[in-house]
Amino acid sequence: MQSDEADEAGRGTAVTPSAEFPPLRPDEVATLRRIGVRWQPGRPPKGLPVDPTLDRYRGRPAPTRFGRLAPIEMFAGQPGELVATGPAHEPGSRAARALTRLRRVVLGPPLRSSAVLYERMRKLVALPILSSDLLSSVAYGPEAMLTVLVLAGGGALGLSLPLAALLVVLMIAVGLSYRQTIPAYPHGAGSYIVASANLGVTPGLAAAAGLMLDYVLTVAVSVAAGVHAVTSALPALAPFNVPLGVLVILVLLAGNLRGVRTAGNIFVLPTYAFVVAVLALLVVGWWRAAGRGFAPMPPPPVPAAEGLGLLLVLRAFASGAVSMTGIEAVSNAVPAFRPTEWRNARTTLGWMVAMLVVLFAGLTVLIHLDGLVPRPEETLLSQLGRLTFPAGPWYPLLQATTALILLLAANTAFNDFPRLLFFMARDGHAPRRFLHMGDRLAFSNGLVALATTATVVFVAFGGHTEALIPLYAVGVFLAFTLSQSGMVVHWRRHQGRGWRRRLGLNAVGAVLSGLVLLTAAVAKFAEGAWVVVVAVPLLVLLFHRVHRHYARLHRALALHPPATGPPATPGPGVPATPGPAEGEELPQQVRHLVVVPMARLNRASLRGLAYAVSLGQPTLAVHVAPEDAEAERFREQWRAWGDHVRLEIIVSPYRAVIGPLAHYLEALHAAGPELTLTVIVPEVVPRRRRHRPLHSGAEHRLRDALRALPGVVVTSVPVHVTD
Incomplete structure (x- = not known):
């Protein structure tokens, strides 16, 4: 006879593909409702500039310019929902397509x-x-x-x-x-x-x-x-x-x-x-x-x-x-x-x-x-x-x-x-993958x-x-x-x-x-x-360490009820109250400073700067120069452009770029810990993979250097080279 106590400790969860996405607990849903009540967008909501249902592409593949992903057909599911069909992750290069076909022969086609x-x-x-x-x-x-x-x-x-x-x-x-x-x-x-x-x-x-x-x-x-x-x-x-x-x-x-x-x-x-x-x-x-x-x-x-x-x-x-x-x-x-x-x-x-x-x-x-x-x-x-x-x-x-x-x-x-x-990953004792x-x-x-x-x-x-x-x-x-x-x-x-x-x-x-x-x-x-x-206790210790990491991650990402009343804005001469910018969950709590690193004035850097200014937030441009002469040349070019955005130049006599820039951004964050520092990096994206080694990849190194800094968001504005 089947026991009535079969699901002790909530362990009766079915083995389904949705197990990767556990639902929120009732207390988390209640907290989410309280946050939603106080949600005040920074600007009045506007209508969307495109049809999110993609009605134009209904029943046929969405366009792909660079061919790195195979076409994906979409059709309507529930209201406000699209269903993607087809080999969504099949790459488009010739060698990758050959490997994918071999994989399909060995393993078979994917299952819904x-x-x-x-x-x-x-x-x-x-x-x-x-x-x-x-x-x-x-x-x-x-x-x-x-x-x-x-x-x-x-x-x-x-x-x-x-x-x-x-x-x-x-x-x-x-x-x-x-x-x-x-x-x-x-x-x-x-x-x-x-x-x-x-x-x-x-x-x-x-x-x-x-x-x-x-x-x-x-x-x-x-x-x-x-x-x-x-x-x-x-x-x-x-x-x-x-x-x-x-x-x-x-x-x-x-x-x-x-x-x-x-x-x-x-x-x-x-x-x-x-x-x-x-x-x-x-x-x-x-x-x-x-x-x-x-x-x-x-x-x-x-x-x-x-x-x-x-x-x-x-x-x-x-x-x-x-x-x-x-x-x-x-x-x-x-x-x-x-x-x-x-x-x-x-x-x-x-x-x-x-x-x-x-x-x-x-x-x-x-x-x-x-x-x-x-x-x-x-x-x-x-x-x-x-x-x-x-x-x-x-x-x-x-x-x-x-x-x-x-x-x-x-x-x-x-x-x-x-x-x-x-089962162990579901309980947080093994990697979630x-x-x-x-x-x-x-x-x-x-x-x-x-x-x-x-x-x-x-x-x-x-x-x-x-x-x-x-x-x-x-x-x-x-x-x-x-x-x-x-x-x-x-x-x-x-x-x-x-x-x-x-x-x-x-x-x-x-x-x-x-x-x-x-x-x-x-x-x-x-x-x-x-x-x-010897191996059993070592494995048990490893499982405990994995669980400790996920417990800390859960505490860091858990929803917290917002404090009553609007956040206090410091007056002139009053230092801001220190606090991690990542704790902010309401739009009205977020104060921005947008920083755009610029190597030279070209189409990529100007596009990144235009994107930053379009956000309507305080914007600062930063240039790292190897010597004073180059710094002065860049300053003259900046005046010729019109000096529309505040510019700060860092002279790096030892020719390092990522280190001085990362330290400067960290100092900015320390000076205003209540700010969310958004770093917008122009990124050149070549059409062919074989051309990637010809570029420095400084944007990726800067992202890695800033990843450990709380309250800093790094995003890139890609400029695609099609020739």
């Missing part, structure tokens, strides 16, 4: 914002997309566990059965716990949201950091394991494992940039084919084992490299637990399902856990019955396939499907990592960030699965533990029907996940888990 409702997954598509990581882990999870046990010799391999039984119990407990989480948080039940809502901001960010590391490692490990499966069947490709892995990551990125539905169509067949191939392997393998009365074959003698102790057993258990990575994927992606979202997500998760238990337990027991041991040159699944299918096409089919699902298992991370960043949906309604920035980070990790570790596995379990089980602990608090707060049973189930999941977390952190600390242990 309204199509987000149709970019949802049905259960048959969601199952392979979201389970590829979870199910593919059975290809390396049992092997990771046995690789540790075999260090104590062949006799220790018998411990694989009780350890596998404990892992199956853990899988079922965590799976049932997440099945409860989904209806309680139907708008996205990720560990970040659950932990933040019930345990606090810092635990939620810790869960997010663990998940982010897990997703990055999912891509790196899955691709490494997939390439290893390929090289097991084709040893000649072994020297090229790193380039092959990078190529696979790029293909996955391109497929996901095409959108959720397209990615699902690409990845459906390999997942189902892998499941069918492994089930066939289990049926034939168990049939052969039944023929000999399920008597286990003795493993080949393996010398012991370590003593069999508790620490080694714990390391083996933690290594086998990587088979559970991806079990939280469905709870993160609930909004991506078709209605009823939470019900379809919960059903999909149930099927995923059932398939995981069958495949993991079946393969572990079959490996034990056949007496197989890990070998560096060939995976255990490959050995099992050769033994079970000694002839015919079945072994190549098994290896092909295994390689495909391992290579495509990273798609689960590509689905969930950007969505996690979306991760709220943006790309052309195909996918979170393009998050996808690119994941692909880039995973590529760096993959290349840094040389594409070796065994080097990446020790880093794997800590992050994901940290998220499991915090999520399930958060659900325990949730049920205690909202004591609905059957809450004790639900609380108990989530408590079991939290305790078991916590034990695995501690085991992995301690047992694998020296093998590389220390990287995750």
